[in-house]
Structure formats: structure tokens, C-alpha cells
Amino acid sequence: MIATVVGVGLIGGSLAISLKEKGVANWIIGVDHSQENLAKAQELKIIDEGSTLEDALQRSQLIILAIPVDAMLKALPSILDKIQPHHVIMDVGSTKEKLLQLVAGHPKRGRFVAAHPMAGTEYSGPEAAVRNLFVQKTMVLCDVKNSDEDALELIESMVDKLNMRLVYMNAEEHDLHTAYVSHISHITSFALALTVLEKEKEQGRIFELASGGFESTVRLAKSSPDMWVPIFKHNRSNVLDVLDEHIHQLQQMRELLAQEDYDTFYKLIQKSNKIRKILK
Amino acid sequence: MIATVVGVGLIGGSLAISLKEKGVANWIIGVDHSQENLAKAQELKIIDEGSTLEDALQRSQLIILAIPVDAMLKALPSILDKIQPHHVIMDVGSTKEKLLQLVAGHPKRGRFVAAHPMAGTEYSGPEAAVRNLFVQKTMVLCDVKNSDEDALELIESMVDKLNMRLVYMNAEEHDLHTAYVSHISHITSFALALTVLEKEKEQGRIFELASGGFESTVRLAKSSPDMWVPIFKHNRSNVLDVLDEHIHQLQQMRELLAQEDYDTFYKLIQKSNKIRKILK
Incomplete structure (x- = not known):
């Protein structure tokens, strides 16, 4: 063929x-x-x-x-x-x-x-x-x-x-689930790269110190805007929904840290560890 | 020895x-x-x-x-x-x-x-x-x-x-830089896992669909709270600082998407792509 x-x-x-x-x-x-x-x-x-x-x-x-x-x-x-x-x-x-x-x-x-x-x-x-x-x-x-x-x-x-x-x-299910398992990962990675580029002026230090953890959470930030902006545009409503939830989770962690409520912080991390069960 | x-x-x-x-x-x-x-x-x-x-x-x-x-x-x-x-x-x-x-x-x-x-x-x-x-x-x-x-x-x-x-x-530099290149990556990963666990009720779908991108941004969420809560506690002020910037970046992306300002969104992604230069 x-x-x-x-x-x-x-x-x-x-x-x-x-x-x-x-x-x-x-x-x-x-x-x-x-x-x-x-x-x-x-x-x-x-x-x-x-x-x-x-x-x-x-x-x-x-x-x-x-x-x-x-x-x-x-x-x-x-x-x-x-x-x-x-x-x-x-x-x-x-x-x-x-x-x-x-x-x-x-x-x-x-x-x-x-x-x-x-x-x-x-x-x-x-x-x-x-x-x-x-x-x-x-x-x-x-x-x-x-x-x-x-x-x-x-x-x-x-x-x-x-x-x-x-x-x-079906197409609706697809767009909903990919917002969770793919699109949000890219948004957080882009935002994380911006955070580090914004705050960490000594970029040589990133290069020296960055290990596997940083590399893996930030590598998607190398992705092309030509591909990704249209995806976010097409899946805007689902992506906004997941993004709001993600910002909410980060704010929650931020407040616990600000208030030094380490017991609740510990429990949140334990809860997030449940991802072990569903990640390959 | x-x-x-x-x-x-x-x-x-x-x-x-x-x-x-x-x-x-x-x-x-x-x-x-x-x-x-x-x-x-x-x-x-x-x-x-x-x-x-x-x-x-x-x-x-x-x-x-x-x-x-x-x-x-x-x-x-x-x-x-x-x-x-x-x-x-x-x-x-x-x-x-x-x-x-x-x-x-x-x-x-x-x-x-x-x-x-x-x-x-x-x-x-x-x-x-x-x-x-x-x-x-x-x-x-x-x-x-x-x-x-x-x-x-x-x-x-x-x-x-x-x-x-x-x-x-020196110790101060160390704690500042590791907040950027290590500690924040863990926070975003924990929060991302919580987001997905919270919103995605069909966990089987995550399992079926999750590919390398999701895996790499979420894998740190398997990390132990016994190790990480003390780290966040000891480096609280730096971590709060980076976390605030990260939430700010996410909110900025959220607003651009809400307002359908895709040109600025595109430029932000381009800016985040600069991480290519400093990632190994």
C-alpha cells in the first residue's frame, strides 16, 4: 500500500x-x-x-x-x-x-x-x-x-x-480525559519554566543543580507553541476547568505551608501518593 | 576504610x-x-x-x-x-x-x-x-x-x-537554588496528582491514556511525605516565594486562556521554551 x-x-x-x-x-x-x-x-x-x-x-x-x-x-x-x-x-x-x-x-x-x-x-x-x-x-x-x-x-x-x-x-470523553492526562501537564510545565526563568536569575546555577526531578517536570516546557496553543484553544473549556482545580490545589498547599500546618500538608501528600496505583 | x-x-x-x-x-x-x-x-x-x-x-x-x-x-x-x-x-x-x-x-x-x-x-x-x-x-x-x-x-x-x-x-544560596530546581517540582507534582485524582473520577481512563508526558510531570508525586514535609518546613520561606510566583504564572496563563488572548499565550510559551538553553 x-x-x-x-x-x-x-x-x-x-x-x-x-x-x-x-x-x-x-x-x-x-x-x-x-x-x-x-x-x-x-x-x-x-x-x-x-x-x-x-x-x-x-x-x-x-x-x-x-x-x-x-x-x-x-x-x-x-x-x-x-x-x-x-x-x-x-x-x-x-x-x-x-x-x-x-x-x-x-x-x-x-x-x-x-x-x-x-x-x-x-x-x-x-x-x-x-x-x-x-x-x-x-x-x-x-x-x-x-x-x-x-x-x-x-x-x-x-x-x-x-x-x-x-x-x-467518543469525542467529548476524549477531550475531557486528555485535558487531565496530557494538556494540564504541559501547562504546569510551561508555568514552571517561566517561574524558574523569572525568579532564578543565576541560570548557571540551574544548570549545575538541576537533576532528574526538575528535568522531568520541566521538559515538556520545550514543547512547541505552534502545536500547543491550538490544542488549548480547541479544548479551552476542559483545560480551564482542570487548571482552576490545579491552582486551587496549589493554593491549598501554599496556605498550609504559610500556616505551618504540617500535619494536614503531610496528609495531602499521602493522598497524592495514591497516583502510584494508577500510574504504570 | x-x-x-x-x-x-x-x-x-x-x-x-x-x-x-x-x-x-x-x-x-x-x-x-x-x-x-x-x-x-x-x-x-x-x-x-x-x-x-x-x-x-x-x-x-x-x-x-x-x-x-x-x-x-x-x-x-x-x-x-x-x-x-x-x-x-x-x-x-x-x-x-x-x-x-x-x-x-x-x-x-x-x-x-x-x-x-x-x-x-x-x-x-x-x-x-x-x-x-x-x-x-x-x-x-x-x-x-x-x-x-x-x-x-x-x-x-x-x-x-x-x-x-x-x-x-553557602547554605543560604543552596536553600534558595534548591527551592527552584527541586522543591517546587515536587510541590507541583503533588498538586497535579491531587488535581487529577480529584477531578478524574474514571481512574481507569488515566491508566489507559497516560503517556510519557503525564508520567514525567506526575511521577514525583510518588515521593514520601516523611522525606518531603521536613524539607518544605526547613525551606519554608524560599518555597513559599517560588510557589507564589508559580501560582502567579498559572493564573496569568489561565486569564489569557479565559480571555482567548492566544497571541500573548503563544509568546509566553515561547518564553518558557528558553528553558531549552539551560536544561541538559
Whole structure:
């Protein structure tokens, strides 16, 4: 099968590598608005060729959209307009409600499968693409009842070959849960980086002292605003909700520390330790 | 050399393993208020024998205190009372000002070297001890001008053999900088775990969806309150200061999202990306 990956960055590039390696596709066409990224992806052998979307549609069956969620809102309807009945379109976006509302009434909605692989790193661009990014990770498929049976089967079979776990959700559930398990982590990391950059003027000291704990809570702050601002925008209401709760929890800890109520502080930490049970 | 490690948990246990492996000590005595931990540490071959502090002082030259910082405040003065001129005492605690103030006037202050290895994990107890925890990590030595030259030399030589980088600071600087690069990361992680546990009632969904990003920002929330409450207590003023700034940054992001000012939000994320330059 010939597959096209639109957006040859971290996720699109890593998928391209995996599709080829696992035998899902034997030829990968890359499409990207940046000619530099396309050239880089070809140089790194992530894709077999770079081309235009029109040409790619002529020759490939599977089209994967791996572009920021705001670009996806613009691109998906016009791609659906152009496709043939044998095409299968899949996205990998981090938000789903707005996108699925937008194409709900499209005559070719059935050819689209909404997907979100729960995997990534804080880096972006084709150089960030890595092998095995998706192995043993979760692929969420949303509102699959609105996808044609054969389109869904093709994607499910792909997910299986990529050695991923499948989870089904509706778009609302998806956007709610990802606010908790992904989007808020990025917000706290951005804010933590700003806090340290603001207050810690001796940045050499950070470099000398920072160990694993700091690195792990702050590394997501390296993430690209091009990807993340659209996600927060699309999932604004859920993100605000979780963010308010998070600020409330921090204020609570702050007050306990201010009042030197260490017994209650101890109990709060014990309560937070319960995350042990649900973290892998 | 015979060395004694008081507190055979994550840090003490990992140090015991390294001291032996790097040839700093050829025999390690473990001291711990928990007989169970001592037995476990011996079973895991982390220590050669378990004993009492009194016996350990009779037979060893180097004594390393790897106990929570509040327990350290109680233990250090009485240990200094008991030691002989050939003894060298080192701590590994995460806060320094209170401890160094406490022993400032002690006649045997010179035998003590205040140290803080910038390394750890979210786990505790002897089972959490690991090889190579300290390799290429930073060891901070505080107020070394108040330590005897031979005591300092012994510790510096140990740090060198452990393949660690040495950094010198005074106690005030240390407590300020660690509030930024370590203590605040733990607070945000505890608060993030509480947020998710509070709001996300479908905990199975967290398990299914949580990927690397969530795991890395929340893993510190597995950390023990026995270790961390005393640290926050001892470094209360610095931690409150950083925490206030962090809450302020989060509130700022919250307002931008509420007002849908995505341009400013974008710029804030770009600014936070500068952490790339100073993170390893």
C-alpha cells in the first residue's frame, strides 16, 4: 500500500517510519508546507518522496494528517471534498470535538477515522521522529460509529501491526480525559519554566543543580507553541476547568505551608501518593 | 576504610553501594531505626552488617547521615558530641541553613562536611537503592570553610571517586537554588496528582491514556511525605516565594486562556521554551 503522511514532524515522521517498518505501507509519500522539512524527511529516509497533496491523493490509499489541530480544521473538509471512495483518511490530533463537529455532515465523513496516539516527546520537526515511538502505547479512536466499516478495519489493522493498544471513546470523553492526562501537564510545565526563568536569575546555577526531578517536570516546557496553543484553544473549556482545580490545589498547599500546618500538608501528600496505583 | 551509613534508604543505600564499588570503603556498617530496613539492606548486600550508632562510631572513620532533614537536626549535635578527632561526618540532606546554624558553634563543627547530592528517584527504602545513582551528578558542598581541611579532603576525594561533579555554595544560596530546581517540582507534582485524582473520577481512563508526558510531570508525586514535609518546613520561606510566583504564572496563563488572548499565550510559551538553553 502507498500511504501519505501530511506533516512530516515528530508524530507524522515517526508514524511514517513505523508504517514502513511494520509492513503497513511499502511506499510513503510526504506532504508538508515546508519544503525544508520535506527535504530533511527524505534525507533522513523517513519518507520515500515528497509531493503535493493532489498528486499524493492520486496515488495513495491511506492519508494520515499529522498537522497542528487548527491547521487540521482547515485542511480536513477540503481533503474530504477531493477524495475517492477507496481513500481512508486518519488524523492524529490531540483534540477531537471541534473537528468531528465540523465534518459531521460531510457526505464523505465515513472515509475519515479520528485517531489520537498517546505518545510523543517535547521535540518537533522531522529530526525529532523516532522509531518505536508508538510501541505499547495507546491509540484512541473516536466516534468510530461514524466511520465506514472498511475504513475502520484498515486503521484497526494498522494499529495492531504497530503493536499499539486500542481504546474507543467518543469525542467529548476524549477531550475531557486528555485535558487531565496530557494538556494540564504541559501547562504546569510551561508555568514552571517561566517561574524558574523569572525568579532564578543565576541560570548557571540551574544548570549545575538541576537533576532528574526538575528535568522531568520541566521538559515538556520545550514543547512547541505552534502545536500547543491550538490544542488549548480547541479544548479551552476542559483545560480551564482542570487548571482552576490545579491552582486551587496549589493554593491549598501554599496556605498550609504559610500556616505551618504540617500535619494536614503531610496528609495531602499521602493522598497524592495514591497516583502510584494508577500510574504504570 | 570502614564507613557507616545512617539511614539505609534510597540515598544512603545507593551511596553504600557506590562507596564499596568505587573502593572508597571496604566495609559498610548500616545503622537504621528500622530493624526491618537494616535486615533488608543486608539481604540485598547493600551493607556488610547492621549495628548500633555507638558500635559503628567505635569502628568507622566516615559516618554518612542519610536521614530526613528533621531527624538530622536532632541527630547531628549528639553525634558530634560523641565523635573522636579522626571521625568525618557528612550529611546528604536537601536543606542546609537550619542545620548549619544549629551546629555553628559546636566545638567539633570542623569534623562535619555538609553535602547534598543532586540525585534521587521518587522511591524510598533500601529496595529503592540503585547502582550508579550518583554518576555524573552534582554534589553540592556547603560552607566548606567551616570544615577541617582533612575532613573536606576526604569528602572531596570520595566525590571524585564517585565520578560526581563538585559545586561549592553557602547554605543560604543552596536553600534558595534548591527551592527552584527541586522543591517546587515536587510541590507541583503533588498538586497535579491531587488535581487529577480529584477531578478524574474514571481512574481507569488515566491508566489507559497516560503517556510519557503525564508520567514525567506526575511521577514525583510518588515521593514520601516523611522525606518531603521536613524539607518544605526547613525551606519554608524560599518555597513559599517560588510557589507564589508559580501560582502567579498559572493564573496569568489561565486569564489569557479565559480571555482567548492566544497571541500573548503563544509568546509566553515561547518564553518558557528558553528553558531549552539551560536544561541538559
